[in-house]
Amino acid sequence: MRLRLPTLLLAxxxxxxxxxxxxxxxxxxxxxxxxxxxxxxxxxxxxxxxLVTERPGRLRLVGRDxxxxxxxxxxxxxxxxxxxxxxxxxxxxxxxxxxxVYLCQAMLVQGGALTRLLRARLAPDAASLEAATPILDxxxxxxxxRNHYGCRIAFGPDGALYLSTGDRYADKQRAQRLDDLAGKxxxxxxxxxxxxxxxxxxxPGARAEIxxxxxxxPQGLAFQPGTGRLWQAEFxxxxxxxxxxxxxxxxxxxxxxxxxxxYDGSRIAEAPSLxxxxxxxxxxxxxxxxxxxxxxxxEAFPAWRGSLFVAALNPPGLIRLTVAGDRVxxxxxxxxxxxxxxxxxxxxxxxxxxxxxxxGRILRLSPG
Amino acid sequence: MRLRLPTLLLAxxxxxxxxxxxxxxxxxxxxxxxxxxxxxxxxxxxxxxxLVTERPGRLRLVGRDxxxxxxxxxxxxxxxxxxxxxxxxxxxxxxxxxxxVYLCQAMLVQGGALTRLLRARLAPDAASLEAATPILDxxxxxxxxRNHYGCRIAFGPDGALYLSTGDRYADKQRAQRLDDLAGKxxxxxxxxxxxxxxxxxxxPGARAEIxxxxxxxPQGLAFQPGTGRLWQAEFxxxxxxxxxxxxxxxxxxxxxxxxxxxYDGSRIAEAPSLxxxxxxxxxxxxxxxxxxxxxxxxEAFPAWRGSLFVAALNPPGLIRLTVAGDRVxxxxxxxxxxxxxxxxxxxxxxxxxxxxxxxGRILRLSPG
Numbered sequence: 135m136r137l138r139l140p141t142l143l144l145a146x147x148x149x150x151x152x153x154x155x156x157x158x159x160x161x162x163x164x165x166x167x168x169x170x171x172x173x174x175x176x177x178x179x180x181x182x183x184x185l186v187t188e189r190p191g192r193l194r195l196v197g198r199d200x201x202x203x204x205x206x207x208x209x210x211x212x213x214x215x216x217x218x219x220x221x222x223x224x225x226x227x228x229x230x231x232x233x234x235v236y237l238c239q240a241m242l243v244q245g246g247a248l249t250r251l252l253r254a255r256l257a258p259d260a261a262s263l264e265a266a267t268p269i270l271d272x273x274x275x276x277x278x279x280r281n282h283y284g285c286r287i288a289f290g291p292d293g294a295l296y297l298s299t300g301d302r303y304a305d306k307q308r309a310q311r312l313d314d315l316a317g318k319x320x321x322x323x324x325x326x327x328x329x330x331x332x333x334x335x336x337x338p339g340a341r342a343e344i345x346x347x348x349x350x351x352p353q354g355l356a357f358q359p360g361t362g363r364l365w366q367a368e369f370x371x372x373x374x375x376x377x378x379x380x381x382x383x384x385x386x387x388x389x390x391x392x393x394x395x396x397y398d399g400s401r402i403a404e405a406p407s408l409x410x411x412x413x414x415x416x417x418x419x420x421x422x423x424x425x426x427x428x429x430x431x432x433e434a435f436p437a438w439r440g441s442l443f444v445a446a447l448n449p450p451g452l453i454r455l456t457v458a459g460d461r462v463x464x465x466x467x468x469x470x471x472x473x474x475x476x477x478x479x480x481x482x483x484x485x486x487x488x489x490x491x492x493x494g495r496i497l498r499l500s501p502g
Numbered sequence: 503m504r505l506r507l508p509t510l511l512l513a514x515x516x517x518x519x520x521x522x523x524x525x526x527x528x529x530x531x532x533x534x535x536x537x538x539x540x541x542x543x544x545x546x547x548x549x550x551x552x553l554v555t556e557r558p559g560r561l562r563l564v565g566r567d568x569x570x571x572x573x574x575x576x577x578x579x580x581x582x583x584x585x586x587x588x589x590x591x592x593x594x595x596x597x598x599x600x601x602x603v604y605l606c607q608a609m610l611v612q613g614g615a616l617t618r619l620l621r622a623r624l625a626p627d628a629a630s631l632e633a634a635t636p637i638l639d640x641x642x643x644x645x646x647x648r649n650h651y652g653c654r655i656a657f658g659p660d661g662a663l664y665l666s667t668g669d670r671y672a673d674k675q676r677a678q679r680l681d682d683l684a685g686k687x688x689x690x691x692x693x694x695x696x697x698x699x700x701x702x703x704x705x706p707g708a709r710a711e712i713x714x715x716x717x718x719x720p721q722g723l724a725f726q727p728g729t730g731r732l733w734q735a736e737f738x739x740x741x742x743x744x745x746x747x748x749x750x751x752x753x754x755x756x757x758x759x760x761x762x763x764x765y766d767g768s769r770i771a772e773a774p775s776l777x778x779x780x781x782x783x784x785x786x787x788x789x790x791x792x793x794x795x796x797x798x799x800x801e802a803f804p805a806w807r808g809s810l811f812v813a814a815l816n817p818p819g820l821i822r823l824t825v826a827g828d829r830v831x832x833x834x835x836x837x838x839x840x841x842x843x844x845x846x847x848x849x850x851x852x853x854x855x856x857x858x859x860x861x862g863r864i865l866r867l868s869p870g
Contacts, residue, residue: 373834393824393832406805406824417824417832437774456761456774456785461829464761464785466741 160502161435163469166486167200167496173488175222175238175286175426176478176496180230184478184486184496185256187237189219195260196496207262210252213242216280224287224295226324229256234324235263238285238297245275249283249299249316251326269326270297270343272315278304281351284317286426288355291362294329295322296345298352298366306389306402309348312340317388319352319366319380321345333383348386348411354427354444363460365415367427367444370394371402373419377427377444378412379460387411393419416455416462423447425490426476429457432483434501445474447490452477452499468499528870529803531837534854535568535864541856543590543606543654543794544846544864548598552846552854552864553624555605557587563628564864575630578620581610584648592655592663594692597624602692603631604663606653613643617651617667617684619694637694638665638711640683646672649719652685654794656723659730662697663690664713666720666734674757674770677716680708685756687720687734687748689713701751716754716779722795722812731828733783735795735812738762739770741787745795745812746780747828755779761787784823784830791815793858794844797825800851802869813842815858820845820867836867 172189179185184196191212192205212220218240226234233256241250254266272284282300289295301309301317309317312334320343321332328335328342335342346366354367354377364380374394378386391411392403407413426445430438442462444453450473456464473490474497480486485499540557547553552564556573559580563571580588586608594602601624609618622634640652650668657663669677669685677685680702688711689700696703696710703710714734722735722745732748742762746754759779760771775781794813798806810830812821818841824832841858842865848854853867 393834413824413826413831415831419832419834456781458781462831463781463783464787466761466787 161468162500162502164498164500165200165495166498167196167202168493169202170194170488170494170496171492172219172475172490173494173496174220174475175224176476176486176488177223177225178478178481179225179256179260182481183260184480185223185225185235186488186496187220187223188494189221190214191220191239193220193223193263200496203261206260208254208257208266209263210237210239210266210268213240213247213280216240218247218280218283221283221285222287224289227289227293233258236287236295237266238287240280240283240285241268241271243271243275246277247280247302248272248275249285249297251287251295251297251322253324253326270320270322272297272299272318272320274314276302276304276316284349284352286353286355288357288364290321290357290364295324296320296355296364297322298349298355298368300351301349301388303351306350309350309388310385310390312337312344312347315341315343317347317349318344319346319349319355319364321382345382346380346384346386348388348390350388350392353425356427356429356442358429358442358457359431359440361459365427365429365442367424369423370417370421372397372399373421375418375421375424376414377416377424377442377455377462378414381412384412385410386414393417394421415460416465422449422453424453425474426478426488428477428479430479430485432479434483435485443477443485445477445487447473447475450474452487529836530868530870532866532868533568533863534866535564535570536861537570538562538856538862538864539860540587540843540858541862541864542588542843543592544844544854544856545591545593546846546849547593547624547628550849551628553591553593553603554856554864555588555591556862557589558582559588559607561588561591561631568864571629574628576622576625576634577631578605578607578634578636581608581615581648586615586648586651589651589653590655592657595657595661601626604655605634606655606665608648608651608653609636609639611639611643614645615648615670616640616643617653617665619655619663619665619690621692621694638688638690640667640686640688642682644670644672644684652717652720654721654723656725656732658689658725658732663692664688664723664732665690666717666723666736668719669717669756671719674718677718677756678753678758680705680712680715683709683711685715685717686712687714687717687723687732689750713750714748714752714754716756716758718756718760721793724795724797724810726797726810726825727799727808729827733795733797733810735792737791738785738789740765740767741789743786743789743792744782745784745792745810745823745830746782749780752780753778754782761785762789783828784833790817790821792821793842794846794856796845796847798847798853800847802851803853811845811853813845813855815841815843818842820855
């Protein structure tokens with residue numbers, strides 16, 4: 135007798151214990167690691183350990199057992215006031231051989247504060263960074279304010295390094311200026327130099343590093359498996375948080391187009407949409423305060439494959455967006471706290487969440 | 503003193519300095535009409551009066567000044583237990599000459615309860631219905647339970663009458679059966695007969711009335727201005743509320759595909775998606791409990807043109823979905839109460855909201 139697949143599945147289901155058969159796909163949330171101060175960015179090393187930044191300016195390794203190391207040496211000074219500090223990190227695609235690590239941080243220079251990208255090497259004993267070198271400053275520096283640094287790093291399937299920068303809050307128009315690196319997503323060689331095929335390369339008065347413009351405070355960057363599309367998330371003002379798909383040279387509108395209003399309730403947007411400016415794939419009013427994002431492609435949660443996870447600060451939690459191609463088709467709010475800064479899929483198919491807390495943690499989501 | 507939300511918003515608006523007040527896209531919420539018991543469906547007459555159903559089985563007219571009439575005569579008996587009663591109404595496209603009104607209700611017949619469609623005429627003095635005649639029963643009737651009647655009516659640009667029916671809750675599989683009118687959207691002539699070009703017309707064992715199948719409890723139906731697409735909203739179980747775009751003959755998956763779980767937490771869906779079943783345009787977990795929907799095309803709120811409004815029961819309020827073509831690109835939660843059953847754009851460009859309350863009201867949203 136040839137069993138058809140549904141029959142086979144039914145037979146398998148009948149073999150399961152009654153409770154497992156009846157229950158929903160439950161999620162277990164555990165504290166994987168504790169004792170981290172405002173963890174912001176993280177990446178898994180090939181050996182399964184997790185390299186984590188703490189916003190005040192430290193870098194630590196978390197073992198596969200959740201043990202947190204002493205701070206690594208060789209970490210550069212940071213400007214840790216306001217929203218600044220040591221923010222994201224990313225491993226080079228060839229980390230296994232080069233041990234290159236890229237870091238993004240807030241830095242104080244002549245003229246004020248800015249977003250800075252650095253390249254470094256992880257020492258053979260992984261106890262320190264070596265030769266940490268600034269390779270790009272998102273100039274001009276700004277005296278006023280210490281907010282909206284952006285600072286997320288992602289490597290593309292094209293080998294390029296993508297870096298998000300915030301508008302630095304005080305002057306919203308910086309996001310629209312092509313001679314200014316604030317409020318942009320940049321596309322760089324690993325030296326920090328602009329890539330020659332960037333959309334504004336060679337245009338007089340424009341910075342060749344710019345990949346996209348018109349961003350407010352983007353802290354989420356993730357390439358979609360299978361399509362190579364670059365998805366991005368940014369904080370709106372009061373309302374108007376956005377998820378975007380980034381295309382070379384496109385303008386995402388801030389502050390001329392936004393679905394939010396200013397913190398005092400006054401209008402910011404000129405119009406709900408404008409020609410030549412790209413509308414978001416998804417937006418929220420009121421805010422969800424989206425920080426890091428990640429696509430899930432693991433095996434542990436089959437129903438989540440292809441979903442985009444969004445770390446949410448306020449209301450605090452984790453959002454799962456169902457995605458079909460280039461569109462969002464649903465949202466699920468999975469946790470209702472604590473504030474989540476970043477979501478990192480592990481090599482084990484589990485999800486690791488960095489909590490934005492003074493006594494911060496890494497939560498682990500596993501099938502329950 | 504406990505201030506209700508509209509009062510509070512108004513008070514806050516008046517406290518703001520004139521510039522801020524002028525710039526914010528403020529919305530004023532007022533009680534347009536009171537003294538209605540669980541209003542469910544409504545339609546504006548050509549003379550500007552609003553014809554409203556009350557779920558217990560009454561029909562009333564609300565004047566342009568918000569005055570509520572005595573109950574109209576000639577309204578048929580209804581089965582008002584559970585979620586049943588007198589539910590939606592729609593005016594015929596040629597109402598101005600025919601005075602034809604279509605009503606949807608729950609009814610008790612031999613074998614149990616079902617969703618029933620009626621045709622009637624509004625008397626010249628608008629004090630009663632005349633010749634209310636059942637033209638379609640969504641058979642088979644079901645003894646068990648008094649929930650999930652669906653019951654929203656919409657006339658299409660093709661002149662057809664579209665009617666949503668619920669799965670009646672007790673047997674989810676009814677939504678998948680082609681010989682059963684539960685859990686469907688039907689496409690009918692004004693006689694209640696199936697239209698000859700319906701997708702299952704002529705298929706042995708299938709009901710010719712069916713336009714789409716695989717629905718749970720759809721209470722929202724709205725044609726999109728400019729595209730003629732039929733949008734629909736339905737209640738999921740625990741989570742999994744959906745907005746869909748309906749195409750002739752398509753299967754929307756319930757209960758084989760849903761993003762929700764059963765009320766006891768057990769799994770319902772076989773898979774997140776299945777071949778031959780259409781995924782929603784938007785879904786929510788946890789639930790928003792979407793009842794009526796309407797596209798906005800008025801002049802009073804230019805920024806809302808093209809948006810799809812969703813009346814939400816729980817959490818109670820009004821949701822505005824920004825829409826680009828056939829996709830949802832953002833959501834705004836506009837009110838945080840009370841429970842809203844239906845949203846009706848007025849001929850004046852204002853929005854009228856039916857509250858699902860025993861002492862029900864019609865709220866009016868106007869520029870603040």
